[in-house]
Structure formats: structure tokens, C-alpha cells
Amino acid sequence: MRDLKVRIQEVHTSNYRVYRARKVWRELNRQGHAVARCTVERLMRELGITGAVRGKKVITTLPGGQVERAPDRLERDFVAKAPNRCWVADFTHVTTWAGVVYIVFVVETFSRRIVGWSAATVKATVFVLDAVEMAIWPRDRDQRPVGSGELIHHSDAGSQYTSFRLAEHLDAAGIAASIGPVGDAYDNALMESTIGLFKTELIKPRRPWKTLSEVELATAEYVDWYNHRRLHGEIGHVPPAEYEATYYTELTNPQVTTTT
Known part of the structure; x- marks a missing residue:
């Protein structure tokens, strides 16, 4: 269990300290460390490790009207079936x-x-x-x-x-x-x-x-x-x-x- 705690700390530290339990668990499994998600959550609590929490959006864009605008070709459909689409x-x-x-x-x-x-x-x-x-x-x-x-x-x-x-x-x-x-x-x-x-x-x-x-x-x-x-x-x-x-x-x- 001590080795697992060390591994959890390494994953958290090497990823900008932003991963919460779910992503730490995913990364551990990608690396071949089979462990339950609930175990990762418990050990992170014991270690005092938390991930990043998103904040509110700040608007920085002002509408432009000096030229004719291009049409909306997506209409909220952001799914692409291949790169460069x-x-x-x-x-x-x-x-x-x-x-x-x-x-x-x-x-x-x-x-x-x-x-x-x-x-x-x-x-x-x-x-x-x-x-x-x-x-x-x-x-x-x-x-x-x-x-x-x-x-x-x-x-x-x-x-x-x-x-x-x-x-x-x-x-x-x-x-x-x-x-x-x-x-x-x-x-x-x-x-x-x-x-x-x-x-x-x-x-x-x-x-x-x-x-x-x-x-x-x-x-x-x-x-x-x-x-x-x-x-x-x-x-x-x-x-x-x-x-x-x-x-x-x-x-x-x-x-x-x-x-x-």
C-alpha cells in the first residue's frame, strides 16, 4: 500500500497536480497497476491530494461588425470523423x-x-x-x-x-x-x-x-x-x-x- 501511495503521488505531481481520483486511477491502470478506483480515492484523501476545480468563464471577446461575417457551418455539430475536418x-x-x-x-x-x-x-x-x-x-x-x-x-x-x-x-x-x-x-x-x-x-x-x-x-x-x-x-x-x-x-x- 505504501508503494501505491508513492505511485499516486508521482502521477499527481507529474501531471500538473490537476488530476482528481478518476484520472489518477485511469493513469495507474494505463501503466499496468491494477487498482480499484475506490482505493485510489481513499489513498488520495489520506495523502491530502486533491485535483483542480474549474472556475467560471470570463468573456474576453467583443463582437466585430466591420466586414461581412462567414456563415455558421457547424451549427453546434462539433463531431469530426477524421483529423483536419x-x-x-x-x-x-x-x-x-x-x-x-x-x-x-x-x-x-x-x-x-x-x-x-x-x-x-x-x-x-x-x-x-x-x-x-x-x-x-x-x-x-x-x-x-x-x-x-x-x-x-x-x-x-x-x-x-x-x-x-x-x-x-x-x-x-x-x-x-x-x-x-x-x-x-x-x-x-x-x-x-x-x-x-x-x-x-x-x-x-x-x-x-x-x-x-x-x-x-x-x-x-x-x-x-x-x-x-x-x-x-x-x-x-x-x-x-x-x-x-x-x-x-x-x-x-x-x-x-x-x-x-
């Missing part, structure tokens, strides 16, 4: 000693993977473009390019997402822009969930933040953990990168079934 985007803010830092994320709806992000001290279209470019580049590098007309980029009606410059950039990349309705609390729920986790698991526990550079470095480390190690219940309690890798493996090596 639907990306969702939004941004949040972090208060630092040097001022406010804005962070934008692009998330792959198929795997929940954060495929692009960027940070800046000004809510300008350029930092949204940087996140989109980050999302596109590795797909080309890994020879899994975004097919023209296959991918939708969905966001809210903020001015950064309704700008002509972003619309032009998406069109040049063969990506269809999609803008959700104004004032719909349920639109882009996946993106709201991702940002909520980011704030709960990284930003709040490490306050106060000092500079843009400090936030950028911590975000880069968090995104790497989020994509390659964090367990996501919506995709079978595996990390997003593993989920995508499994998809491509099965795509190139399909299971052959025979009938007798």
Missing part, C-alpha cells in the same frame, strides 16, 4: 505584472488536440493568424496536409475572427471559415472547455504571472503535456496525440475480417 478557435487573457496577455488556441475537434496557439499583449488579427499557421505547418511537415475544402475553422464573432485579413488567409489555405451566432452560450462549447482547463490547470495555480515571456514558456510546456500525456475522457481516456496516431495506424493498416 474541423478546427475551433478562441482566446482568453492572463493578467501579469507587465499588463494583460492574450492567448489564442486552435483545437482539433476530432482528437481534442491543441494544434495551434499564440500569445500577445494586443488583441490583433496577427496573433490569430500565427495560431492558424502553427496548426497548418506540422500537418504539411508530417505529410498530412489540409485538403482544400475539407477543413472548417470555426470561431465566435469577435472582431479578430471577422477581419478581412483572416478570411483572406483561410481562403488561401483552402480552409472554410465558420462564425458562430452572437450571444449563444452553447456555441463553441469544446473551445470553452479547453480554455477552462487551461485556466484551471495552469494559470490559476501559478499566479501571479510576471511577463509575456513567462506565460509563453509555461503555455508551451502545458500544451505539450496536454497533447501528449493528459488523459481525455471524451476520446477514451487517452492523450490526443495517441488518439490521432491510432487513427492513422488503423487507416494505413486496416484490420482484415474474414467470414467462415
